[in-house]
Amino acid sequence: MEPLRFKKIYLEITNVCNLRCPFCPPGRRPPAFMGREEYLRALEQLRPYTQYLYFHVKGEPLLHPLLPEFLALAGERGLEFGLKLSNTFPVEVKNKELPAEEMYMAGKSLFPLTIEMARRVSRDFDGRLRLSYSGGADYFNIDRLFQCGVWPVTMATTALKPGGYQRFTQIAEKLEALPFAPFTRVDTAGVEALALAARRDPLHVKAVKPLPRRKLAESYGRLCALLSNQGVTVVCCTISMFHSVRAWNRANIPGYYEVYLEASMDTLRRRDQKGLYSRNADNVAGVGLQVELPDTADLILDNNGQSTPEEQVALLCWAAKEGV
Numbered sequence: 507m508e509p510l511r512f513k514k515i516y517l518e519i520t521n522v523c524n525l526r527c528p529f530c531p532p533g534r535r536p537p538a539f540m541g542r543e544e545y546l547r548a549l550e551q552l553r554p555y556t557q558y559l560y561f562h563v564k565g566e567p568l569l570h571p572l573l574p575e576f577l578a579l580a581g582e583r584g585l586e587f588g589l590k591l592s593n594t595f596p597v598e599v600k601n602k603e604l605p606a607e608e609m610y611m612a613g614k615s616l617f618p619l620t621i622e623m624a625r626r627v628s629r630d631f632d633g634r635l636r637l638s639y640s641g642g643a644d645y646f647n648i649d650r651l652f653q654c655g656v657w658p659v660t661m662a663t664t665a666l667k668p669g670g671y672q673r674f675t676q677i678a679e680k681l682e683a684l685p686f687a688p689f690t691r692v693d694t695a696g697v698e699a700l701a702l703a704a705r706r707d708p709l710h711v712k713a714v715k716p717l718p719r720r721k722l723a724e725s726y727g728r729l730c731a732l733l734s735n736q737g738v739t740v741v742c743c744t745i746s747m748f749h750s751v752r753a754w755n756r757a758n759i760p761g762y763y764e765v766y767l768e769a770s771m772d773t774l775r776r777r778d779q780k781g782l783y784s785r786n787a788d789n790v791a792g793v794g795l796q797v798e799l800p801d802t803a804d805l806i807l808d809n810n811g812q813s814t815p816e817e818q819v820a821l822l823c824w825a826a827k828e829g830v
């Protein structure tokens with residue numbers, strides 16, 4: 507009688523892992539890597555029951571030092587492998603986003619990381635290791651993944667978005683239009699191109715959030731204090747329209763001397779530097795954003811264009827000489 511065949515069989519070749527997922531089942535087994543003899547015995551026992559082995563129970567199989575040899579040994583016996591990349595990626599909770607220490611990156615931000623992993627793995631295994639894929643796969647990249655021989659693909663984040671389930675119809679139509687060929691190997695050059703493009707693709711790269719203005723002004727102050735405390739003369743040009751920041755600077759920066767370059771709103775609008783005032787000025791200090799103008803500056807320089815730079819320098823020299 508033919509033995510019962512399984513679609514795939516999971517084999518744990520190590521319980522050593524470089525992650526600490528909070529949902530990881532606890533256990534008392536000492537860390538261990540399966541040896542070559544034990545692995546060969548397991549192969550002989552499992553071979554009649556499946557064509558696919560998955561090294562995924564507990565532990566990180568990529569940490570196993572004999573992994574390339576294990577893959578070759580299984581290949582010689584007609585067994586195939588798959589590597590799944592990657593459902594989620596644990597990241598620290600830093601700004602109280604969630605009431606926990608860790609949360610999980612998924613969706614489009616995960617794509618550049620996962621496709622980079624796919625690039626490295628397919629390069630190291632010369633495209634022979636079959637990859638199934640999840641991290642950041644969506645309507646916009648599924649065709650390119652498929653054409654590179656990276657499939658099957660699983661998706662969850664798409665389904666959680668508004669209209670997500672309808673999206674699957676579009677995904678299916680997109681895939682159906684592509685010619686199908688059974689898997690032979692991963693197109694390593696195609697994956698490499700995908701990984702490089704993902705680093706700049708606005709679909710996958712979120713804009714870096716600018717530091718809030720107050721934090722930025724505070725960091726300039728701290729940097730000046732750090733340098734001044736080492737005897738360096740520092741000239742720093744900063745907007746810093748916050749009383750608290752200037753008060754901190756005065757209390758903490760040795761020899762602090764504050765010069766306020768004052769220009770009227772008429773002047774600023776007329777100069778219209780970088781088009782700041784003629785475009786939507788909601789985010790411009792002093793127009794859409796309230797500012798706290800300096801009220802204890804050591805020196806105020808009129809910057810409305812009524813004096814030349816030479817006159818301004820002369821004024822500065824006079825102030826320095828007089829100790830004003």
Ligand code: SF4
Binds near residue numbers: 526527530563565
């Ligand atoms: S990857 Fe798996 S074995 Fe490793 S910590 Fe997470 S759950 Fe545990």
